[in-house]
Amino acid sequence: MNYPSEILPKINYKFITCDLFNHYLIRFTSSNKKEDLLDSISNQIKQEHICSPREHMNDLSTSLLGVYDILHVQIELTTQGKQKFGQDWIPNEQVTAPQYLSEFIINSGRGFWVILIKKIQGIPVDYTKSNITTPFTAKCVVKHTPMKWNYWHFSIRWELDDGMYWHELQDKERAKLAKRLASEARAIIAKFAEIEEPNYSQLEKEEYCK
């Protein structure tokens, strides 16, 4: 089986910096069954499918839905594949395609959730706390973070009011914010994520080709 070349970075690609408000992000889930994905009472996506225990809410991996479509969520890199392709792609860098079985497999049991970027991009986090007079503020940022296995990889990150990102903080500082920001991320995604395939369009080529 050949790797889908349409999701690989190409030498004539650039970083995507245009307005993506009307586009969707997609993230795989470990199940593709509606009853597993949705809480039967709230009808919202279950927390266990927003982020797995080994991953982090401070830098959540997603992909831009478009050229990368709902079938691509079934691509699962092997340990060997992650070592070779699970790294940031730098523009002008040429990459080869991962090899079936040794570097990637197809996991047909995977499902997905999608979220409209305009629902989360820039959404403010402002906390008040009884004994703190200055409120804590941050905002949600959707950032293009292409990887060697997937040009369409985007990250959901949290920018603090001093310009630093949550995931860039030292362990001690990060731990202080972890509960609040993780709660925020969980709630925002639960509120706006959907598990049905939406109507979506592909990004115009001039937005990602040089």
Added chain:
Amino acid sequence: MPRPANIFKFEFPLKSNGGIRVFKISDNDYPPFRYKSQFLCNEGTVNNLQSFYSNKKYILLKNLFRQQYIQLESYFEGINFEVANEKMAKSLNSLLETDPEIISMELTHDQSIFYTLKKGSFTFYLQHFLNDIDKDDDEATLIMFKGDDKLPSYAGSLTETMFVLNDTLLTNNLLKIEFLENELSF
């Protein structure tokens, strides 16, 4: 012989008119977020409590909690089921007091209970952290939406967080309770 109740007074400034809303609570009350009507009548409190325990929502969520705890037990190192269950009962009872139209709960791998509540056009996400064993009151966060608009969030003790939730419901006429306003003596 029941011990005498300690009475706690909480004052919340009202943004609308600059006044103060006063809540008085007895620590003999259970759950601990009751207002004047329940506080003044022990019999009524018992009856209310019984109604909670017969409430389908409570039973459903309590069973769900047990199932999820068993599934996620490996993430709850240092918190045994009895302790977790007691903490859950505290937050769940308080949340049910707000009479939500929808309430669901999910245990998370970071040792918390993540509640979703819907009432009117509001959606509330309250995360109750179970792992603050050295503190008198557990930590909680509250994220609120009115429609799709996000409101300011709150982080603090579970008690404080519940007050913010109740206050938001009161301010938006989504909670009808008898409370003491601008009354300083009890």
